[in-house]
Amino acid sequence: MDDEDVLCEAARNGDTDKVAALIESGLDVLYFDGDGLTPLMHAARHGHAAVVKRLLEAGAPWNAVSPSNLSAGDFAMDSGHEDAFDLLLNAGIQAELILGTIARRANPSDDSTGNYLEDRVTFSEDKLMDSESKAVMMAWEKPLMEAHAKAVCSGGGHILNIGFGMGLVDNAIQQYAPVTHTIVEAHPEVYDRMLRFGWGGKENVKIIFGRWQDILSQLESYDGIFFDTYGEYYEDMREFHQHLPSLLKPGGIYSFFNGLCGGNAFFHVVYCQLVSLELESLGYSTQLIPLPVKDCLGEEVWKGVKQKYWQLDTYYLPVCQSIQDSDDV
Numbered sequence: 279m280d281d282e283d284v285l286c287e288a289a290r291n292g293d294t295d296k297v298a299a300l301i302e303s304g305l306d307v308l309y310f311d312g313d314g315l316t317p318l319m320h321a322a323r324h325g326h327a328a329v330v331k332r333l334l335e336a337g338a339p340w341n342a343v344s345p346s347n348l349s350a351g352d353f354a355m356d357s358g359h360e361d362a363f364d365l366l367l368n369a370g371i372q373a374e375l376i377l378g379t380i381a382r383r384a385n386p387s388d389d390s391t392g393n394y395l396e397d398r399v400t401f402s403e404d405k406l407m408d409s410e411s412k413a414v415m416m417a418w419e420k421p422l423m424e425a426h427a428k429a430v431c432s433g434g435g436h437i438l439n440i441g442f443g444m445g446l447v448d449n450a451i452q453q454y455a456p457v458t459h460t461i462v463e464a465h466p467e468v469y470d471r472m473l474r475f476g477w478g479g480k481e482n483v484k485i486i487f488g489r490w491q492d493i494l495s496q497l498e499s500y501d502g503i504f505f506d507t508y509g510e511y512y513e514d515m516r517e518f519h520q521h522l523p524s525l526l527k528p529g530g531i532y533s534f535f536n537g538l539c540g541g542n543a544f545f546h547v548v549y550c551q552l553v554s555l556e557l558e559s560l561g562y563s564t565q566l567i568p569l570p571v572k573d574c575l576g577e578e579v580w581k582g583v584k585q586k587y588w589q590l591d592t593y594y595l596p597v598c599q600s601i602q603d604s605d606d607v
């Protein structure tokens with residue numbers, strides 16, 4: 279047995295003193311045992327909050343994952359150990375506030391160099407793919423897009439959508455007959471296809487071709503805003519949020535595609551909290567509405583797709599409004 283296996287065993291048994299002594303003796307808290315589990319995962323799985331705390335203080339990574347892609351937070355969450363879960367959630371939020379490493383890694387375009395907009399895309403009936411066979415948009419999201427449209431159109435008026443993709447959300451927005459419906463799209467082929475499908479001729483629709491970052495001066499203020507781009511980082515969405523105070527009218531509703539860390543349940547919780555906190559600091563409250571998606575996501579959906587960008591059973595649809603407005607309700 280390696281010395282570090284002794285640390286795993288002490289963590290599993292909740293022996294805080296022994297864990298502390300072993301850490302002080304210089305043992306590696308980053309160790310993965312024969313099953314691919316870290317001491318932190320063992321402690322979290324058994325709900326030993328004091329050990330979790332000690333290991334985190336010693337630098338054990340909150341975001342290490344087991345061979346089945348579970349982190350210590352997933353183990354705590356799945357076994358219902360609230361105290362351990364809270365400690366790990368806090369550690370995750372703190373770390374991500376500073377480093378932001380998970381979203382970068384979990385972003386569908388993480389290993390591309392940001393040239394998605396110059397590459398070819400392929401359309402089929404049920405998906406839009408980039409040049410590396412990664413899905414830009416997929417038809418299984420239709421019910422989600424309809425729910426997003428319903429949320430952002432709830433007050434009628436002027437609606438803004440960033441990212442046309444397959445036009446699912448825009449088709450749904452049109453059902454609510456908004457006064458104006460502005461669509462921003464940056465990919466030339468997606469833009470051409472929009473025009474071919476007659477979006478340029480719709481009376482209430484205004485299309486702006488370009489990256490949202492580059493066309494901000496052409497935008498006005500809106501009663502409902504939806505944001506769903508591709509090939510961007512979490513930081514880009516965070517930057518977009520900085521513009522909400524001038525883009526969203528008082529009483530308006532903002533929503534975004536909440537695919538943050540969609541491959542891991544605990545990381546997703548961390549990011550839901552993180553984005554809610556960041557929006558709160560800008561004066562917006564975020565309500566996360568759970569929508570079950572398990573039934574529309576069989577294995578066959580992902581056939582031919584390089585990366586499953588969503589693997590969770592529930593989608594949390596964010597509905598954001600100014601804290602002032604939500605207090606008035």
Ligand SMILES: C[S@@+](CC[C@H](N)C(=O)[O-])C[C@H]1O[C@@H](n2cnc3c(N)ncnc32)[C@H](O)[C@@H]1O
Nearest residue numbers: 441443444445446447464465489490506507508
């Ligand atoms: C995930 S799709 C949007 C799907 C859409 N919500 C739907 O219902 O079909 C993302 C879209 O955003 C576009 N896009 C990517 N980066 C953008 C940017 N910086 N500004 C505007 N559009 C962008 C992509 O070309 C793509 O069409």
